[in-house]
Amino acid sequence: MSYCHIHHYSPATKQCPECHQPICAACEQHGGTFDGKWVCPSCMKAYCDQVPQWKEDKTRNIIFLAVSVVLVISAIISAIVSDGYWGATFLCGLAGLPILAKVKGLGGIFKGAGKGNTAEDMIANGCLVIGLGVIIIFIFAAIVAPINIIILAVNIATLSKKISTAGAAAPGMTQYMSDAGAENQRGDIIAHQQAAERAREEQRQSQERADAQRAEVERQRQERAALAAARSAPREELCTLTLVDAGPSGPYRQNIIKELKKHTDFHLDTLSNGMELAAGIPVKKADEIEKALQALGARVERKRAFNSY
Ligand SMILES: [Zn+2]
């Protein structure tokens, strides 16, 4: 989407036919007609800014016009009151000189000045060519003097029209453009704030991602450490306990059975030599049982067993 070149935060609705820049709906309403053509507010403002220069141009043109008119009238009077026309040609020519000054290649009239074989020839030639050149130019100038007066008059009229159109629009345009500038500034501040907010939010999110990543790395590290610890932990030695001699028969054996039931999952009510009392029990526990049974007159044998992992 393109935005108005005057209101940087308003969507563009059309293009200025003069500067071809995009403008918004408000600018479409606030443009103006200049020299028969609709232009956008910024183009109009540019014209308004030229008013002082045009006023200067107009004043200069008026002075030229006045001088030219005076010269031409003087020439006419001179032609009427005197016999010769050279004076009149000279005066009228003065009025026409400014327009001739704009004609390119007029200096060609003086070509050949100062040429010749001897110094005298050259001076004579120079004087002749320059003299003739000046006369020719003044005759031309006298002829175009009325044209110059017309051109000056047209210039003055054109400048007056421009000055009045742009001058009338100037206060409104200045206000409109300065309002637009203020609006852009407010928009810039808001955009700046939003950008800062976005940057902060992005930083917060990336911080969160980094934290999560660190937590995940830590979790994996702990998992690995736990696994390594489990692998390197000393294996608990297990053993099997077998009854070698149940000792004398009678109530002793009931005591032995009671003792066994206390320490193991033994569930029989009789004992026989060679029977397995407990399997896969830790060595420490086997020590305890062995001691207790010995105290009751029984003898047991221990066999080492391998644990499951
Ligand atoms: Zn424009």
Ligand SMILES: [Zn+2]
């Ligand atoms: Zn606009």
